[in-house]
Amino acid sequence: MLDIVKNDPWLEPFSRSIEDRNNYFLKKEKELTQNGKIRLSDFATGYLYFGLHKTTDGWVFREWAPNATEIFLIGTFNNWQRMEPYRLRSIEKGVWEVKIPPEHIRHQDLYKLLVSWEGGSGERIPAWCRRVVQDAQTHIFSAQVWEPATPYTFKITNFKPDTSPLLIYECHVGMATAEEKVGTYNEFRENVLPRIKNSGYNAIQLMAIQEHPYYGSFGYHVSNFFAPTSRFGTPDELRQLIDAAHEMGIAVIMDIVHSHVVKNELEGIARFDGSYDLYFPSNPNRRNHPAWDSLCFDYGKNEVLHFLLSNCKYWMEEYRFDGFRFDGVTSMLYYSHGLEESFTRYDDYYNNRQDLDAICYLTLANKLIHEVNPTAITIAEEVSGMPGLGLDIKSGGYGFDYRMAMNIPDFWIKTIKERKDEEWHPSAIWWETTNRRADEKTISYVESHDQALVGDKTIIFRLIDADMYWFMSKLKSSSFRVDRGMALHKMIRLVTATTINGGYLNFMGNEFGHPEWIDFPREGNNWSHKYARRQWQLADDKNLKYHYLGDFDKAMINLIKSVPDFQTTTITKIWDKDDDNVLAYMRERLLFVFNFHPEKSFNDYGMLVPEGEYSIVLNTDNFRFGGFGLNNDTVHHFTHHDPLYAKDGKGWIKIYLPARSAFVLKKI
Numbered sequence: 001m002l003d004i005v006k007n008d009p010w011l012e013p014f015s016r017s018i019e020d021r022n023n024y025f026l027k028k029e030k031e032l033t034q035n036g037k038i039r040l041s042d043f044a045t046g047y048l049y050f051g052l053h054k055t056t057d058g059w060v061f062r063e064w065a066p067n068a069t070e071i072f073l074i075g076t077f078n079n080w081q082r083m084e085p086y087r088l089r090s091i092e093k094g095v096w097e098v099k100i101p102p103e104h105i106r107h108q109d110l111y112k113l114l115v116s117w118e119g120g121s122g123e124r125i126p127a128w129c130r131r132v133v134q135d136a137q138t139h140i141f142s143a144q145v146w147e148p149a150t151p152y153t154f155k156i157t158n159f160k161p162d163t164s165p166l167l168i169y170e171c172h173v174g175m176a177t178a179e180e181k182v183g184t185y186n187e188f189r190e191n192v193l194p195r196i197k198n199s200g201y202n203a204i205q206l207m208a209i210q211e212h213p214y215y216g217s218f219g220y221h222v223s224n225f226f227a228p229t230s231r232f233g234t235p236d237e238l239r240q241l242i243d244a245a246h247e248m249g250i251a252v253i254m255d256i257v258h259s260h261v262v263k264n265e266l267e268g269i270a271r272f273d274g275s276y277d278l279y280f281p282s283n284p285n286r287r288n289h290p291a292w293d294s295l296c297f298d299y300g301k302n303e304v305l306h307f308l309l310s311n312c313k314y315w316m317e318e319y320r321f322d323g324f325r326f327d328g329v330t331s332m333l334y335y336s337h338g339l340e341e342s343f344t345r346y347d348d349y350y351n352n353r354q355d356l357d358a359i360c361y362l363t364l365a366n367k368l369i370h371e372v373n374p375t376a377i378t379i380a381e382e383v384s385g386m387p388g389l390g391l392d393i394k395s396g397g398y399g400f401d402y403r404m405a406m407n408i409p410d411f412w413i414k415t416i417k418e419r420k421d422e423e424w425h426p427s428a429i430w431w432e433t434t435n436r437r438a439d440e441k442t443i444s445y446v447e448s449h450d451q452a453l454v455g456d457k458t459i460i461f462r463l464i465d466a467d468m469y470w471f472m473s474k475l476k477s478s479s480f481r482v483d484r485g486m487a488l489h490k491m492i493r494l495v496t497a498t499t500i501n502g503g504y505l506n507f508m509g510n511e512f513g514h515p516e517w518i519d520f521p522r523e524g525n526n527w528s529h530k531y532a533r534r535q536w537q538l539a540d541d542k543n544l545k546y547h548y549l550g551d552f553d554k555a556m557i558n559l560i561k562s563v564p565d566f567q568t569t570t571i572t573k574i575w576d577k578d579d580d581n582v583l584a585y586m587r588e589r590l591l592f593v594f595n596f597h598p599e600k601s602f603n604d605y606g607m608l609v610p611e612g613e614y615s616i617v618l619n620t621d622n623f624r625f626g627g628f629g630l631n632n633d634t635v636h637h638f639t640h641h642d643p644l645y646a647k648d649g650k651g652w653i654k655i656y657l658p659a660r661s662a663f664v665l666k667k668i
Helices: 003-007 009-032 185-199 235-247 302-319 329-333 356-372 407-418 426-434 459-469 480-497 536-540 546-561
Strands: 051-055 058-064 068-075 089-092 095-100 110-117 120-124 132-134 141-144 166-171 203-206 224-228 251-256 323-326 377-380 402-404 442-445 503-507 571-577 582-587 590-595 602-610 613-619 650-657 661-667
Touching: 003 009, 009 302, 009 356, 068 095, 166 185, 166 546, 185 235, 185 546, 224 302, 235 251, 235 302, 251 302, 251 377, 302 356, 323 356, 329 356, 356 377, 407 426, 407 442, 407 459, 407 480, 426 480, 426 571, 426 582, 442 480, 459 480, 480 503, 480 546, 480 590, 480 661, 536 546, 546 613, 571 602, 582 602, 590 602, 590 650, 650 661
Parallel strands: 166 203, 166 503, 203 251, 251 323, 323 377, 377 402, 402 442, 442 503
Antiparallel strands: 051 058, 058 095, 068 110, 089 095, 110 120, 110 141, 132 141, 571 582, 582 590, 590 661, 602 650, 613 661
16 A cells, blocks of 8 residues: 555545556656666656757757658748758658758857648747747747857856755746846846845745746746747856856746647647647647647657656756746646636545546656756645645655645635634634645745736735825825734734745745736736836835835744754644634744734733743834834743643743734743
């Protein structure tokens, strides 16, 4: 019996399904590794074979296009014309190849393929190309040769991520500038990385790295899987950014999209060789994603596995990414893509509607990634709660290191929208922030980029709304909404970040209460960048209140980091009482106390804790975090002896709990 079933007896009725899934993976791994003669990493080297490569005696280009009848390489080097020296020849199993003298192609030349098939032809950007650029006037995309005379050399070659715990700053390079434009890799490296380092985060999660034709897709409609987007700069500038992050001790995780593909034929891999099912299922109902207007991969094809697994290895080897956050995992797991599914009981996970090929791919990807780099980080963005995603493969899991705790942001939004302040019950807060599978690590978060997209609101904007425009200045009188919103913003983040069992994530700028939503330039907003940027100056201006929230976030992160392997320490609930809206729990020597009540402050509020002396080390209500300073943080608190509990080493601590505040005490 696999450990996944031993760990959770409720899975026993589905043990056959779980074992079949695991055996399916083992059989496929055996096939791809030639019965163990090679490693999975040796299989995933397509990027070294396909595409355009400079050799000792010229250039060689290869592409997989089994339905093609004729292919020419066209570009600026031959005036975009069909010319015999650039004709590809079919060599084997649908692979085409051409060899070109060295002087014919130069660095930064533009190129495409002219592909013909029975009944048609079209220009295509090579599936394995490493750089794609868009013409500023025509807006047409083309592949570009990237072979600089002096390629970037990494300074840091043996970086190991700090995962004790993993503290992720989710970023979008293009919108990381305060200017109303698309930001660059260099600007991010120079201006934003130091902020992240100063804030205490030890990892960044970069969105929208794979090239995508529509900027407003947030990078989730990928066209060119091996090309870092040229909107932000050159491939070497991305390498320099990652190298700089490593120098600062910051891991770099890539938000990778292997769950679907943009439909564009001229920019992507759709109908690449005239066929509809080169990388995709032959059945149109399975090929087309009904919710995303995109195409789904056929994970049952070995050529598709070769493409995607090679893609994982490519980003790790060529750019030194430290791992991946896999987007849209729920969509991959089920033929229904998880749409209109409830997932309220275990039967829903094992209803014969699982896509075993997609599940096999995800397991292979995790095996490969950790084979290439044993310290790599993999995270599943998955909403259904499928058991085993964050469990190692040997135990019967899928091999992800972490899964996103997607219930938590949903809970906070629902609470803010639907609950009166006095109904913010600690029992519900405790349940949502600690409800997870004991054998799987999660990434907890209050809000990611998802919660801030146009049509929605950030947490701070839900709490404060239009008062942000008028009452965030220290030079003017405050408002009830601002005071309430800032207090709850700190408390929500503190309880979410300190109940983790794996890691914590924050989307850039949200730590200081970045106002409003995210809206990328589009026809509906006159192609404006006003809401696709980050107003860092708000956090830097000491006359505004935003810095209070940023200062608190930094203090909170540093507190978490002060406890070795904070995420693995035992978390013990000390007290929760819904009538009082009070919650308390301990980790190691830290006591976390929350009073969510909107009006009631409590004098000498008592609870049983380990006997001893306690000092306040973090207080949401402190003046330096924009609070009212109702507690004296220099006062030490001593437990009161009680013979009934003395044998357990416990005594009563009595504390003043101001309304809508939280603080952390440390046992001395």
